[in-house]
Amino acid sequence: MAAISREEVAHLARLSRLAVTEEELDRFAGQLDVILQSVARVGEVAAEEIPPTSHSVPLTNVYRDDVPTPSLTQDEALSGAPDAYEGRFRVPRILDEED
Amino acid sequence: MSDLTRMSAADLSKLITAKQVSAVEVATAHLDRIAAVDDRVHAFLHVDREGALEAAAAVDRGEITGPLAGVPIAVKDVVTTKGIPTTAASKILEGWKPPYDATIVERLKKAGMPILGKTNMDEFAMGSSTEYSAYGPTNNPWDLGRIPGGSGGGSAAAIAAYEAPLAIGTDTGGSIRQPGAVTGTVGAKPTYGGTSRYGLIAFSSSLDTPGPCARTVEDTALLHAVIAGHDPRDSTSINQAVPDVVRAAQIGKNGDLSGVKLGVVKEFTGDGSEPGVSAAFKESLEALVKLGAEVVEVSCPHFQYALPAYYLIAPSECSSNLARFDGVRYGLREGDDGNRSLEEVMSLTREAGFGPEVKRRIIIGTYALSSGYYDAYYGQAQKVRTLITRDFQSAFEKVDVLVSPTTPFVAFPFGSRTSDPYQMYLADLFTIPTNLYGGPAISVPCGLSEGLPVGFQIMAPTMADDRMYRVAAALESAVGTLTPPAL
DSSP states (O other): OOSSOHHHHHHHHHHTTOOOOHHHHHHHHHHHHHHHHHHGGGGGSOOTTOOOOSOSSOOOOOOOOOOOOOOOOHHHHHTTOSOEETTEEOOOOOSOTTO | OOOGGGSOHHHHHHHHHTTSSOHHHHHHHHHHHHHHHHHHHOOEEEEOHHHHHHHHHHHHTTSOOSTTTTOOEEEETTBOBTTBOOOTTOGGGTTOOOSSOOHHHHHHHHTTOOEEEEEOOSGGGOOSSSTTOTTOOOOBTTBTTBOOOSSSHHHHHHHHTTSOSEEEEEESSSTTHHHHHHHTOEEEEOOTTTBOOTTBOOSOTTTOEEEEEESSHHHHHHHHHHHBSOOTTSTTOOOSOOOOHHHHHHHHHTOOOTTOEEEEEGGGSSTTSOHHHHHHHHHHHHHHHHTTOEEEEEOOTTGGGHHHHHHHHHHHHHHHHGGGOSSSSSSOOOOOOSSSOHHHHHHHHHHHHSOHHHHHHHHHHHHHTSTTTTIIIIIHHHHHHHHHHHHHHHHTTTOSEEEEESSSSOOOBTTSSSSSHHHHHGGGTTTHHHHHHTOOEEEEEEEEETTEEEEEEEEOOTTOHHHHHHHHHHHHHHHOOOOOOOO
């Protein structure tokens, strides 16, 4: 049985904000199925009592002294923006017409 | 004067310090070499001739001194360089000039090392061959029809082709070590947190580790010492003294490994490696025994689950990290015709800007993190990560370092592993456990199989980077370095 269907891949692509083509969906569905069947092997390990590791360096809440230092200027911060307007990032419309 | 591009960084440094050669001459020799061969190798995505010569001139004026002052370097294109294009080999960042330097780049500049340019890689460091670069692959200097490894194939090929004596790489699952192995060069992944990630374009934040690439173990250690050390701008940076890797490499060069216990991982010795790779590994092991080392077989029962665990953890982190490429603050924006919504423009931008492997990993990561699947996939992978860490810890109670081939196969021909992505993932079979554990590991050339380089991997405990350098230098003294055929 397939681990993942073409419909699920299409749904995940939408969640990931990827406007994938039909051709890509055909290709990815098979490839992702092979990958997921392979990585599902982690389920063979008996690990109910084992704590998870998110990170190899066991650190929590690293603080530094609150000292002001120079940062990027507004121009520098906007230098790579596809579109800027009056010192701000300009974005396409966020709300639909009827909203 | 012998050819400057053939010399080690250590020797170049001596000549520059003694003023027998100028830093500008050294930089020029390498820039000329790049101009002569890079149309065939394609190790570089961008060459900064002017910037490199300017930095070299500052060294010649006596403004900067130090162990590697005037020795030029190539930097992987996933590391930000102020004002110099940085793309991570992706179309989504084409033409982007970062407004700041990565910490390691700041340290290179402070050390007086001219940056020759930015090297090719798999897009966002996802891959083992550079075939996933949006700008075309890098060709292996040993055989231009074969892959140079990945993701840092450009850095490794630049060194192997004598275009640079040193390079910076990044290692998330083997991206420094596997390219080192298949190009006959040395590559080290430092302890996670030993080198700063500030200014690294993030792929998998709990695994990404920048590190040094070179042609000799001593050069690798010299570069390691320049870039390592605590950085307050990276919250996972370890605030401890850097192990003395340069001294360890010097000690190892004497070729005495009396009392050193090498652990051979039982689970890595079965099938999986090509016969020629296994043979070169065994011969090198015998050479180390002749230097006084003792070989002990150790069992790491969970290493067989490292590859599946990694290919859940890394894509999960990638799907989150790459959300920043939204067509708003930097890079590409596609389909903004004044009518489409932000969400539509975002989806079109990411569709146009990302290549197939990046899309696959974003989708896998989104799947593994989704409710209903989280516990079975991402959560379970994190538990397996704990068990792999325990395997390392218990192995290091019995031995000083673990050893294995770096990668199961030599450089493969282009196109032979791209149709089935999982076949590509197998290139990282032996390198991935270390990333999940967080310890350091190094790949050293150990011979040829069918005329192509084989790498020998040495893995050490966390913050014992010096230990692997000692063994690596001893191995190099026994088996020598490799020289590719003339281009």
